[in-house]
Amino acid sequence: MKKFINDPENIVKELLEGYALAFPNKIALEGDYLVMRAIPKSEGKVGIVSLGGTGHEPGHIGYVGMGLLDVCVPGDIFIAPHPQRCLDAIKIAERGAGVLFVVGNHASDVLTAKLTMELVKKEGLNVKMILNHEDIASGPRNKPEERRGLVGFLPLYKVAGAAAEEGKNLEEIYQMTERFSQNMCTLAVALSPGTHPVLGTPFFEIGEHEMLIGMGSHGEAGAQQMNLTTADKTAEILLGQLLDDLQVTSGETLLVILNGAGATTLMELFIIFRRMSQILTEKQITIARSLIGEIITTQEQAGFQMFIARMDQELLRLWDAPCDSPYLTILHP
Structure with missing residues (x-):
């Protein structure tokens, strides 16, 4: 550390x-x-x-x-x-x-x-x-x-x-x-763990060519371990599950947030967002507002959280x- x-x-x-x-x-x-x-x-x-x-x-x-x-x-x-x-x-x-x-x-x-x-x-x-x-x-x-x-x-x-x-x-x-x-939902993916700054120990272990989908901020249970794949494929996997969970349909309006976990670069997040935008455009779902960056991190953990929320005019005005x-x-x- x-x-x-x-x-x-x-x-x-x-x-x-x-x-x-x-x-x-x-x-x-x-x-x-x-x-x-x-x-x-x-x-x-x-x-x-x-x-x-x-x-x-x-x-x-x-x-x-x-x-x-x-x-x-x-x-x-x-x-x-x-x-x-x-x-x-x-x-x-x-x-x-x-x-x-x-x-x-x-x-x-x-x-x-x-x-x-x-x-x-x-x-x-x-x-x-x-x-x-x-x-x-x-x-x-x-x-x-x-x-x-x-x-x-x-x-x-x-x-x-x-x-x-x-x-x-x-x-x-x-x-x-x-x-x-x-009317909101989030799904996270991790490539590497963060380290506790006092104890000096990593939060979890993961193979060099693997990623974990569905984990909490510190590696909590719920993760699906799979082989590391491309940015586009990762975006498709996460966004598909989020849209299904929230039952988003054509014509709806969303707030989209990509939160970097600490060691994932803006370069990566913008590539992910590019694919999200393509998918939602194809489905005739509007990204009304977006926020991309580090909002809540876990030290040097690599990965991100993908968030979507169904928006209406009142929520957009308040946002x-x-x-x-x-x-x-x-x-x-």
Whole structure:
């Protein structure tokens, strides 16, 4: 393992301090290393809060800012944070209209979130929790509770954050994001593992001429091992499964995201996207919006996550709404 770090015990502290120093006009550290907006949201608007282990940068801390998250609670490397820190974050985000708590469907994150919601109830706070669970490899569509959360967290942050800025109430935002969550799906593929920066061990093993389809961020179960193939063939395999899962038909409109896992280049992602675009054009399915790059990573893991979501005019409007965070900025039209 080769990494530019100091004492492994100080990685999270030094990472967050460096991050705050890099973007002082956008984010700030509050309390026990909570990442919050440098300029808080106006009173009377719903707050948006999320959590997640560090080591996946820019996710999740990269998306704190106007039109996105108000506060993110980072944990240790690949570990969910303590519930008390999440409660503190919710209190910071509370601007008099309640808080939406967005949580990825991973066992440790969900456990933390459930304990947080118990604390929230004792405090009498107005909070609703929503899970993103769009990984089609980890469970069937009729059992969403079994599906892991992958890159789908970002579209949820985006539309929820935009709706909150517009002044929609908590119930409206919850219902809209829940509907959106039911119309998205993701599938991942890996070529090589990432390495835990503290332990120095790879997350999984894979042959030199093999790839794994359907794995989680750290090599979790659900993978289909197969021989390495071309970019076009890989795009066809993943996109075919996603379209089948979401039952997308001719004439529909999609948001498409390709998320690089950490060591996969933009060159590769654009070649993949080229084939996706060809397939969808042939099927008379419109790519209304797209996002390609590194959104959530796993150190130097090679591979990517392919995400699609069914869009309507309201969701497109919210996706296009202005936002300003360190790793996603959309300017005023």
